[in-house]
Amino acid sequence: MLNATSAFEPIRLRDITIPNRIWMSPMCQYSASGDGLPTDWHLVHYGSRAVGGVGLVLVESTAVGPRHRSTAADLGLWNKEQAGAHRRLTSFILDAGAVPAVQLQCAGRKSSHQRPWEGKGQNGAVPPAVGGWTPLAPSAIPFGDLSEPCEAMPEDIDEVVAAFARSAALAHEAGYQAVEVHAGHGYLLHQFLSPLSNHRTDEYGGSLENRMRLTLRVAQSVREAFPADKPVLVRVTATDWAPEGITVEEAVPLAKELAALGVDLLDVTSGALQPASPPPTGDGLNVAFGRTLREASGLPVAPVGRISHHALVDDVLARGDADAVLIGRALLRDPYFALRNRDAGKSVWPRSTTGRSRKAAAASCWSWLLANSAPPGTIIAVKGADGKLLLQGWLRTRRSHRRPRPVPVRGRGGLAAATARR
Numbered sequence: 327m328l329n330a331t332s333a334f335e336p337i338r339l340r341d342i343t344i345p346n347r348i349w350m351s352p353m354c355q356y357s358a359s360g361d362g363l364p365t366d367w368h369l370v371h372y373g374s375r376a377v378g379g380v381g382l383v384l385v386e387s388t389a390v391g392p393r394h395r396s397t398a399a400d401l402g403l404w405n406k407e408q409a410g411a412h413r414r415l416t417s418f419i420l421d422a423g424a425v426p427a428v429q430l431q432c433a434g435r436k437s438s439h440q441r442p443w444e445g446k447g448q449n450g451a452v453p454p455a456v457g458g459w460t461p462l463a464p465s466a467i468p469f470g471d472l473s474e475p476c477e478a479m480p481e482d483i484d485e486v487v488a489a490f491a492r493s494a495a496l497a498h499e500a501g502y503q504a505v506e507v508h509a510g511h512g513y514l515l516h517q518f519l520s521p522l523s524n525h526r527t528d529e530y531g532g533s534l535e536n537r538m539r540l541t542l543r544v545a546q547s548v549r550e551a552f553p554a555d556k557p558v559l560v561r562v563t564a565t566d567w568a569p570e571g572i573t574v575e576e577a578v579p580l581a582k583e584l585a586a587l588g589v590d591l592l593d594v595t596s597g598a599l600q601p602a603s604p605p606p607t608g609d610g611l612n613v614a615f616g617r618t619l620r621e622a623s624g625l626p627v628a629p630v631g632r633i634s635h636h637a638l639v640d641d642v643l644a645r646g647d648a649d650a651v652l653i654g655r656a657l658l659r660d661p662y663f664a665l666r667n668r669d670a671g672k673s674v675w676p677r678s679t680t681g682r683s684r685k686a687a688a689a690s691c692w693s694w695l696l697a698n699s700a701p702p703g704t705i706i707a708v709k710g711a712d713g714k715l716l717l718q719g720w721l722r723t724r725r726s727h728r729r730p731r732p733v734p735v736r737g738r739g740g741l742a743a744a745t746a747r748r
């Protein structure tokens with residue numbers, strides 16, 4: 327029997343407390359500037375949903391390397407400049423009281439296409455001759471009208487694993503409190519998982535054990551690269567909605583293996599592997615799959631897909647079918663969807679958390695430290711206007727859990743920081 331909960335009950339994953347159960351699903355904006363950098367558009371897009379009361383903002387699919395983007399306008403996290411630019415997002419989201427997370431992805435055969443509002447949109451190939459690149463896939467089977475991909479060699483597979491790990495470390499530097507591995511919606515990891523897109527005969531093809539290998543390697547490398555006190559999520563597909571494709575019976579062993587690797591939550595989706603197999607319509611179409619995967623793996627789950635009205639959000643959580651819900655298009659229509667779900671009798675108004683409470687001060691401080699690339703061991707102190715110490719702590723990483731020796735922090739009000747060498 328699963329536990330009933332309510333939308334505004336906090337949930338803790340590792341050391342991160344997410345203030346409520348209404349979360350923003352990742353939605354690619356195809357609006358990055360230059361080399362995968364977030365822009366003002368992203369700040370407003372994510373900032374407004376954070377202000378609108380969602381507990382977790384899951385930033386869109388963000389490529390782990392240039393050739394892993396779906397379009398030239400995808401966000402990226404493969405270098406320090408990008409990590410620095412993402413800090414503007416994480417710092418604002420934290421300050422608004424939400425938890426910033428980012429989805430990491432390789433597009434695989436769904437790579438190098440036009441932006442949705444250009445030409446043929448996501449079905450329009452951008453070949454190398456006009457500035458695109460050749461997609462990488464488990465097998466040379468194109469997706470619809472997109473370019474024929476090249477079959478991944480063993481060294482390509484190793485590069486994918488290493489790229490996910492590098493991006494996870496950069497996501498931490500950027501101030502993200504959680505990362506999600508994208509293993510759904512027909513992107514590279516899903517392409518390896520499904521026998522419809524994976525015709526390999528080596529150790530990455532054939533049996534389910536082989537087809538799961540890449541996803542498990544990636545999940546393990548991300549878990550190892552991301553701090554132990556922050557959660558790792560995986561977006562898994564429960565079914566391909568296609569004959570001979572993945573079914574929930576195949577998703578169960580994957581969910582169990584992910585649990586064994588230390589993954590903290592499954593984001594449960596389905597479909598989008600092939601252009602010809604659209605998912606059925608219907609409210610909450612992945613909720614029952616989420617329940618099955620939770621029962622089998624013991625992991626918390628957050629289903630996504632057509633959970634677009636308040637009564638359904640409340641029902642899913644009250645029935646104990648899920649630990650949180652991910653909302654996509656309803657949040658595009660209404661950034662304040664989460665606030666509207668609150669008891670209408672309560673007067674709730676969005677505002678910055680800075681200086682409001684000890685906890686909010688802590689969140690702002692950590693993001694300030696990360697934004698300023700403070701080294702591990704840096705001590706922060708926050709004092710109220712009366713000079714009283716509100717909070718003192720130190721910045722640690724996976725490798726620096728020992729408390730540094732204390733350093734006196736002077737001054738009245740605001741934030742002070744000093745670096746203590748151990």
Ligand SMILES: Cc1cc2nc3c(=O)[nH]c(=O)nc-3n(C[C@H](O)[C@H](O)[C@H](O)COP(=O)(O)O)c2cc1C
Binds near residue numbers: 561
């Ligand atoms: C504009 C748009 C962009 C999307 N981009 C992503 C993405 O970057 N990563 C992903 O996993 N899903 C993406 N999705 C799928 C959503 O996260 C979500 O799974 C889907 O919209 C179903 O949920 P909904 O019915 O609440 O919208 C996108 C959906 C939309 C509408």
